[in-house]
Amino acid sequence: MSAKIKHFPGEPIETREFREGKVLTESFKPKAKYAWSAGIAVSRFLEELKNGRIIASTCSKCKRIMVPPRIYCEKCFKPTDGWTYVKDTGVINTFSVSFLAADATRLKEPIVVAIIDLDGASENMGIVHRIEEYGDWKEIKIGMRVKAVWKPPEERVGAITDIKYFKPVKE
Amino acid sequence: MCEVAIVGVGCVGFRPITLELSYKELMFEAAVKAYEDAGGIDPRKDVDVFVTCAEDYLEGFSIFDEFVPDQLGAALRHLFTVSGDGMLGLATAYMLIKTGHFDTVVVEAHSKASDILTYMDIVNFGLDPIFNRPLGGHPYYIAGLEMNRYLHDTCTTEEQCAQVVVKNKKNAIANPYAAYGADVTLDQVLCSKTLFHPLKKLEISTPADGCIVMVLASEKVAEKLTDKPVWVKGVGWCTETPSLETRDWTRAIYTRLAAEMAYKTAGIANPWRDIDFAEIHDMFAYKELQHMEALKLCDYGEAGKLTEEGLTALEGEFPVNASGGLLGMGFGLEASGLQKVLEVVLQLRGEAGSRQIEDVEAGLAHTWRGIPTATGAVAVLSNVK
Ligand SMILES: [Zn+2]
Numbered sequence: 001m002s003a004k005i006k007h008f009p010g011e012p013i014e015t016r017e018f019r020e021g022k023v024l025t026e027s028f029k030p031k032a033k034y035a036w037s038a039g040i041a042v043s044r045f046l047e048e049l050k051n052g053r054i055i056a057s058t059c060s061k062c063k064r065i066m067v068p069p070r071i072y073c074e075k076c077f078k079p080t081d082g083w084t085y086v087k088d089t090g091v092i093n094t095f096s097v098s099f100l101a102a103d104a105t106r107l108k109e110p111i112v113v114a115i116i117d118l119d120g121a122s123e124n125m126g127i128v129h130r131i132e133e134y135g136d137w138k139e140i141k142i143g144m145r146v147k148a149v150w151k152p153p154e155e156r157v158g159a160i161t162d163i164k165y166f167k168p169v170k171e
Numbered sequence: 172m173c174e175v176a177i178v179g180v181g182c183v184g185f186r187p188i189t190l191e192l193s194y195k196e197l198m199f200e201a202a203v204k205a206y207e208d209a210g211g212i213d214p215r216k217d218v219d220v221f222v223t224c225a226e227d228y229l230e231g232f233s234i235f236d237e238f239v240p241d242q243l244g245a246a247l248r249h250l251f252t253v254s255g256d257g258m259l260g261l262a263t264a265y266m267l268i269k270t271g272h273f274d275t276v277v278v279e280a281h282s283k284a285s286d287i288l289t290y291m292d293i294v295n296f297g298l299d300p301i302f303n304r305p306l307g308g309h310p311y312y313i314a315g316l317e318m319n320r321y322l323h324d325t326c327t328t329e330e331q332c333a334q335v336v337v338k339n340k341k342n343a344i345a346n347p348y349a350a351y352g353a354d355v356t357l358d359q360v361l362c363s364k365t366l367f368h369p370l371k372k373l374e375i376s377t378p379a380d381g382c383i384v385m386v387l388a389s390e391k392v393a394e395k396l397t398d399k400p401v402w403v404k405g406v407g408w409c410t411e412t413p414s415l416e417t418r419d420w421t422r423a424i425y426t427r428l429a430a431e432m433a434y435k436t437a438g439i440a441n442p443w444r445d446i447d448f449a450e451i452h453d454m455f456a457y458k459e460l461q462h463m464e465a466l467k468l469c470d471y472g473e474a475g476k477l478t479e480e481g482l483t484a485l486e487g488e489f490p491v492n493a494s495g496g497l498l499g500m501g502f503g504l505e506a507s508g509l510q511k512v513l514e515v516v517l518q519l520r521g522e523a524g525s526r527q528i529e530d531v532e533a534g535l536a537h538t539w540r541g542i543p544t545a546t547g548a549v550a551v552l553s554n555v556k
Contacts, residue, residue, distance in 0.1 A: 016451070023317045026300050026301055026304070028296070028300060028304060029411065030292065030293075030296050032228065032231065032289060032293060033287075033288040033289045033292075034191065034231035034286050034288060034293065035286055035288055036194075036231065036283075036286050037189065037190050037193050037194075037283070037285075037286060038193060039191075039192050039193025039195060039196045040191070040192065040193075040194070040503035041193075042193060042373060070195075070241070071196055071199065072196075072199045072241070072242060074217070074240070074241035074242070074244070074246045075215075075246070077214055077215050077244035109302060116387060131477065135286055
């Protein structure tokens with residue numbers, strides 16, 4: 001708003017008037033529903049989570065072990081040619097301690113999200129997940145070793161949340 | 172300025188449903204085919220720019236651009252997304268090459284319609300929220316409004332519109348990329364349920380899944396990559412007023428102006444004479460007729476008669492939608508424009524199999540962005556430089 005304008009034309013509206021429905025409003029909730037096909041690679045990955053395992057796809061040209069798996073190597077642009085399991089342990093590549101919930105309200109306990117380079121996967125390959133059982137968040141460090149904490153088998157549904165979180169482990 | 176050619180095409184689909192593949196895997200398959208078709212180029216080094224076409228709401232992702240590079244070989248390469256029909260991507264690629272700064276540009280568009288559970292609600296969300304949305308109803312009533320006025324003004328008959336369906340679905344039987352080829356009779360179309368008077372069920376195209384990738388190249392690169400380049404002689408596009416209250420309900424002016432733009436560049440004076448066949452947006456049967464007139468292929472109100480007389484049939488004087496059109500192939504959402512271009516390319520290369528039209532030199536591809544838009548685009552292609 002310009003500081004030079006002292007008086008704006010028209011009737012001023014107050015928040016109260018919005019609340020009391022004195023201002024014309026149109027309200028729509030978009031009915032936007034999707035059922036994405038996970039596809040060959042992601043479906044296999046989710047199936048294996050159900051089994052308590054993390055699977056990667058491999059490229060024979062660049063020799064990379066890629067997780068999350070895909071059916072093409074984006075570096076070589078060729079179909080991947082194998083599958084292999086990687087470990088459910090790894091190293092924190094980077095992390096952030098989030099003090100806000102998705103709706104921007106303050107959280108009592110912060111959420112720690114980390115990029116985890118998994119053991120057995122190629123460099124910069126791994127999983128995004130939450131870190132818990134860390135004690136004081138100031139103790140969490142880049143390079144720290146972590147391990148997956150899985151839901152019990154009967155509770156797994158083939159989703160990323162079949163792993164409850166990763167927790168720090170001693171070297 | 173250098174000439175621009177389409178040097179490679181790859182298509183997966185079109186099918187009513189593709190449960191087994193993700194959109195990424197669909198794109199990968201189409202891309203592999205296109206690069207192979209373009210003389211086996213390596214997208215990791217031989218492509219200067221990638222242009223993908225997608226509308227977030229149809230994908231169910233915000234900022235869908237971020238999800239496309241890997242499967243096209245475009246990771247850490249130069250890519251952007253056009254939020255619109257694939258033919259606008261083709262026009263963008265054409266212009267990039269015309270600048271002289273880029274030699275090889277890839278265009279992609281796809282439809283994963285089967286992933287969308289509430290397609291009509293998404294279309295409805297495209298309507299004006301103050302004037303139109305509160306009135307309710309299925310958004311395809313807009314096609315009913317237009318068809319009604321078009322028939323009224325031009326004396327085109329319901330039989331003539333139905334004839335488009337018979338022709339296109341029959342052509343689609345010979346097209347392996349078509350999802351909905353069928354032998355239907357005029358009576359079956361006319362007796363199918365009226366859904367949006369005067370529009371009937373069989374006159375409405377059904378969405379389908381598929382992906383098309385194309386490689387465009389400058390003259391000097393094109394001639395190295397392929398001995399069957401298809402030259403882009405002209406492109407055009409246009410958008411009319413978005414407001415339903417004030418738009419022209421009978422003449423598809425957006426298509427007329429897009430066509431004039433493309434014809435000017437291509438040097439087309441008399442489209443019926445200078446062009447041999449056309450692929451025209453037929454999301455609804457009457458649209459093929461209305462668009463034919465807007466494309467200056469015949470006089471206003473004459474398209475129905477020409478269709479009835481069989482002039483636009485596969486073996487007619489000027490085949491329209493030899494591919495089966497969208498009524499036969501399936502409505503490929505933002506890939507519609509590339510569905511049209513694909514068929515023109517295959518025909519001009521002589522690779523259209525049993526639906527091949529003899530002795531063709533120039534073809535026209537036309538698209539419309541569907542309900543509720545009044546946006547169209549046109550490309551004129553030729554196998555002669
Ligand atoms: Zn590789």
